[in-house]
Ligand code: PEP
């Protein structure tokens with residue numbers, strides 16, 4: 001058994017066999033063969049090795065002919081590995097004495113060898129590990145033939161382990177069979193992480209290099225609460241985690257019984273707790289967990305994973321589905337926030353040459369550049385708005401000119417609908433995300449031109465602290481508890497109060513229990529959080545007084561280091577958490 005640590009991004013515990021992505025989606029079951037079958041299985045392995053060798057020789061000849069001898073030499077190295085008597089003997093021995101299937105034996109031996117190469121401290125040899133993975137892929141293709149199982153065709157429950165998953169890949173994970181996932185890269189507020197929360201599967205990102213330690217079929221525990229991945233756990237650990245799973249089910253059930261009780265502090269201040277969603281289906285999850293409405297609908301996910309252009313009707317249907325769950329409560333529909341790590345297949349070309357995607361053509365900038373896309377969406381929102389309390393929100397606004405331009409397009413679309421005699425709602429409130437430092441600094445000026453603010457701390461933090469939200473190598477620089485962030489938040493909340501517009505926080509910071517007393521203490525009265533965290537956050541609010549929250553905010557604001565703020569908030573958290581979670 002061994003344990004790896006990463007960044008916990010979606011809570012819960014999952015236990016199941018590993019499905020290692022990156023080997024062409026092969027899943028290698030930890031199969032065993034009978035003693036009697038050992039000879040025939042060894043013959044099958046040798047046959048597959050011969051076929052792989054023949055394939056490599058053919059490629060070698062082809063490379064020599066077209067590219068020259070030096071390039072052909074690459075294949076020579078591959079051939080050497082396939083013919084390495086030590087490696088082959090070890091695979092055969094595993095089949096004979098440990099009764100491993102040839103697939104399992106091959107994966108175990110080749111991955112161990114790759115790991116040894118990576119740890120020799122020599123760059124050249126470490127890179128040869130890639131050759132071993134290539135070889136593993138070819139060998140598995142020959143051994144498994146048509147039986148290879150793809151992520152899109154899963155038939156049993158698995159834990160997906162990958163170097164990286166794009167937001168589109170994550171959005172398409174089959175919830176029925178993918179029990180959890182772990183990636184080597186990724187940051188706490190990357191969109192892949194946010195999607196894991198939306199899919200409600202335990203997930204860990206940013207573990208660093210670990211895939212070479214794992215073979216498909218190894219038993220894995222994903223501890224999405226602590227950010228721990230346990231590989232081949234012993235019986236005692238499995239029992240501990242099974243008990244924790246049962247406890248968590250009981251806690252969820254007891255919180256669920258109080259979902260209808262409003263989030264009001266012990267001294268009577270009402271806090272609105274809205275849900276963040278990426279897919280229309282999630283609206284129902286928010287409703288059943290007691291949300292006061294939808295505070296952030298990330299509509300761009302309508303495009304991710306889609307193979308065709310989205311029509312006005314596609315938008316309209318998705319929005320109507322969400323509104324039907326909250327006919328009398330606010331539903332904030334954010335216009336497309338495409339770009340950066342959210343690039344749909346159909347628009348790859350548009351974003352291909354952007355050198356710095358987080359600072360490039362992204363979000364409202366895309367909408368203002370591709371007006372057809374923007375207008376289609378605005379029409380659908382205005383039409384759907386007749387069915388409920390819909391609000392429009394523009395993402396990533398960075399200047400007043402840009403905000404005014406977006407509002408002008410909206411006014412133009414309103415006129416079109418009017419002229420065409422199509423039913424729509426005219427008085428839809430218009431708000432904006434506060435997630436670019438320029439807006440936080442001039443918050444009062446912006447507040448005078450919109451109906452509400454929603455603070456996107458995920459982006460605000462990365463732009464203020466110059467630390468990519470998706471990059472685990474700078475995770476230590478990306479910190480919501482940084483005094484600069486607290487100062488800006490106070491400034492934004494104060495601007496909203498002075499001008500008289502509501503302010504909410506919809507970034508992940510609001511879903512993190514330790515920041516909830518701080519935010520409320522700094523003056524926040526509306527939070528928009530991940531659906532899973534709604535019951536816990538409402539219960540915490542019911543457990544606190546405003547005076548306690550204000551005291552926490554004042555003490556945190558007097559600290560100089562993010563580390564101290566974080567430590568302090570963690571310590572204060574216990575007294576507000578629901579029973580069973582403290
Ligand atoms: C944010 O930036 O905090 C936010 C809520 O938007 P997104 O995570 O979609 O960028």
Ligand code: MG
Pocket residue numbers: 395435456458459
């Ligand atoms: Mg954002």
